[in-house]
Amino acid sequence: MSNKYDIIIAGDGILGYSTAFALLQKDPMLKIAIVASQHKNAATLASGAMLNCFSELTETSFLTNTAQSKFQMAFEALKKWPAWLDKINEYSPKKVLSPRGTYILLNSKSGSLDTSNFYAIIKALKTYNEPYQEVSPKEIPGINPLDSCRPLQSLYLPNEGYINPSFLLATLQQILCSSCNVKIVYDSVEKINYSDGIVRGVTLASGKQLSSGKVILATGAFTQKLINKIPEIKDQIPMSLSGAGFALTIKPKQHSIQHIIRTPNRAGACGLHVVPREGDLYVGATNNVYLNPKTKLSAGLTQFLIKCAIEQINQDFYSAEIKDFIVGNRPVTIDTFPLLGEVSIEGLFLLAGTYRDGLHLSPYLSEYMANLILGTKKENDNPFTPERSFIQTKNIPDAIDEFILHYFAGSYEHGMVLPAFLSEKNFCTLLRQKIQTLHDELEIDFGLSPDIILMTLFEENEQKAKRTLKKHLAGLRLQKFKNVA
Numbered sequence: 001m002s003n004k005y006d007i008i009i010a011g012d013g014i015l016g017y018s019t020a021f022a023l024l025q026k027d028p029m030l031k032i033a034i035v036a037s038q039h040k041n042a043a044t045l046a047s048g049a050m051l052n053c054f055s056e057l058t059e060t061s062f063l064t065n066t067a068q069s070k071f072q073m074a075f076e077a078l079k080k081w082p083a084w085l086d087k088i089n090e091y092s093p094k095k096v097l098s099p100r101g102t103y104i105l106l107n108s109k110s111g112s113l114d115t116s117n118f119y120a121i122i123k124a125l126k127t128y129n130e131p132y133q134e135v136s137p138k139e140i141p142g143i144n145p146l147d148s149c150r151p152l153q154s155l156y157l158p159n160e161g162y163i164n165p166s167f168l169l170a171t172l173q174q175i176l177c178s179s180c181n182v183k184i185v186y187d188s189v190e191k192i193n194y195s196d197g198i199v200r201g202v203t204l205a206s207g208k209q210l211s212s213g214k215v216i217l218a219t220g221a222f223t224q225k226l227i228n229k230i231p232e233i234k235d236q237i238p239m240s241l242s243g244a245g246f247a248l249t250i251k252p253k254q255h256s257i258q259h260i261i262r263t264p265n266r267a268g269a270c271g272l273h274v275v276p277r278e279g280d281l282y283v284g285a286t287n288n289v290y291l292n293p294k295t296k297l298s299a300g301l302t303q304f305l306i307k308c309a310i311e312q313i314n315q316d317f318y319s320a321e322i323k324d325f326i327v328g329n330r331p332v333t334i335d336t337f338p339l340l341g342e343v344s345i346e347g348l349f350l351l352a353g354t355y356r357d358g359l360h361l362s363p364y365l366s367e368y369m370a371n372l373i374l375g376t377k378k379e380n381d382n383p384f385t386p387e388r389s390f391i392q393t394k395n396i397p398d399a400i401d402e403f404i405l406h407y408f409a410g411s412y413e414h415g416m417v418l419p420a421f422l423s424e425k426n427f428c429t430l431l432r433q434k435i436q437t438l439h440d441e442l443e444i445d446f447g448l449s450p451d452i453i454l455m456t457l458f459e460e461n462e463q464k465a466k467r468t469l470k471k472h473l474a475g476l477r478l479q480k481f482k483n484v485a
């Protein structure tokens, strides 16, 4: 094969491989190169791979038009999964399965945010006529929490399931490899080559060059490094960050868990969840946003995750064997919305910033990108074009209130006991001042999301994080509250 391709895809995660598959469905003659850097701490293989849509909702999911558009993508993806898997399975002797069923627990181990999110889920299920049942927590097979952590309410969502991400990725890889028009190049994109405002190809870490008039960056949490090398656009695109997550797989002596058991999203993360995986159980997941991807586990967060699973899901996990510790990096942007589409360098496309549910979104996003790249179908208005303003969804007082809910949720789950003289109200006053000061220091008059605020508190070098955010936000076009629903 020569080094000239119709399309180059940088990234060997679920979005890179799914987009290549979707493109080939539309035109099997396309010559595609996928550059695969096989990063150990990428997102896809670390994910719980819950195919959750309604279970991911929070009380802010419908507050703005952009948040609603994000939900709409997840809803479309939920509907697309069965046909998408059928299509993949047509090419594979070993079938990729996606068992369905998700239990959502409401316990009081975290903060009041859980309650608001649990009821937001029920409201949306009713609005969209989505099937669900309110079930007695005692009837959920496989749970045995501490009495002090027992769930008081629970839901069962029959349509929301899970998948084994490594099997799905390996199957897609095999299918792509079997096409004589696809080449997987085990290397890393070092820079994007362009001239006269048109993309020409990529230079790889090995020094090799691949040429094409169409390049897709599906490089997950590693995207900013490449964007930084393109001065014409780097200040026009909300910065890509990393939502580092820890998880583990365990082998209990025995268990009867057949469906996802999870809490609502809580404390800037995707909630505590246990997902069946090949007889074992995946337990996830923490989330802390950082400027750059992480590769190492933290003892404290790992201990926290194990403790939560034993206390809130099943005490018998105490004697389970730990089979694997997992570190992955979710691709998240500074406004927490994705980056989808072409930039002003003709032929350069971004497929990034999918944060917590990029795997679930993959059938929708890959089809969307394939249509966009081939120009085969007119796509609807996309609020997530990469060169865009920071999407503002809240003012500073609302951001502070939201942050406090998340902070309390995390602190209570970590075992916080406030001394009697310090009521929640007094504690909040201290936090309010701190977060207001942060917004003042950043010189912004809109609110940041709790996950991004937490980043400034937990980055090893807090000052560097603040300086980076301040500089970036000062350079980015800032669009006033246009999108309140």
Ligand SMILES: Cc1cc2nc3c(=O)[nH]c(=O)nc-3n(C[C@H](O)[C@H](O)[C@H](O)COP(=O)(O)OP(=O)(O)OC[C@H]3O[C@@H](n4cnc5c(N)ncnc54)[C@H](O)[C@@H]3O)c2cc1C
Pocket (backbone or CB within 6 Å): 010, 011, 012, 013, 014, 015, 016, 035, 036, 037, 038, 039, 040, 041, 042, 043, 044, 045, 046, 047, 048, 049, 050, 051, 052, 187, 188, 189, 190, 218, 219, 220, 221, 222, 223, 226, 243, 244, 245, 246, 247, 284, 285, 286, 327, 328, 329, 330, 331, 351, 352, 354, 355, 356, 357, 358, 359, 360, 361
């Ligand atoms: C702990 C955890 C739990 C999660 N749970 C869920 C869940 O339950 N459900 C869900 O839907 N989503 C979940 N997610 C999110 C989901 O995994 C991501 O949104 C999704 O996998 C993103 O896919 P991607 O292909 O964009 O990124 P990635 O999977 O990160 O893939 C990017 C790829 O790009 C490659 N790459 C990077 N730089 C270069 C370069 N310069 N050149 C070439 N290649 C490069 C890397 O090797 C990598 O393989 C979770 C994520 C984490 C970390």
